[in-house]
Amino acid sequence: MPTPYGAEFxxxxxxxxxxxxxxxxxxxxxxxxxxxxxxxxxxxxxxKDSGAGPAAAESAEMRELKKRNR
Incomplete structure (x- = not known):
């Protein structure tokens, strides 16, 4: 779904x-x-500025590891 407001706005x-x-x-x-x-x-x-939470790549890696563990 497109956002009604642009990133610059x-x-x-x-x-x-x-x-x-x-x-x-x-x-x-x-x-x-x-x-x-x-x-x-x-x-x-x-x-985003604080870097809290896993990055997208880390999140994907975490999902893959959970699949392997199952």
């Missing part, structure tokens, strides 16, 4: 939100988003 909104110059609710309203969407985008961005 998402990053721009996240950058504005991270500056902290306005409340998230106001930023979401200004960009025509729901506050929930904005919070989710920020959370996803933070996970």
């Amino acid at each position: 998402r990053q721009d909104v996240i950058d504005v939100a991270r500056k902290g110059e306005a409340p998230l609710a106001q930023i979401a309203k200004d960009f025509g988003l729901s506050i929930t969407t904005l919070k989710r985008w920020i959370a996803i961005s933070e996970r």
Whole structure:
């Protein structure tokens, strides 16, 4: 399913939100988003930036190892 917002737009909104110059609710309203969407985008961005969770290659490797163990 294609995303209705491009990656560049998402990053721009996240950058504005991270500056902290306005409340998230106001930023979401200004960009025509729901506050929930904005919070989710920020959370996803933070996970990517922090490197939390397994990378895609590690995840695929883990699935393969679980198959072998069974």
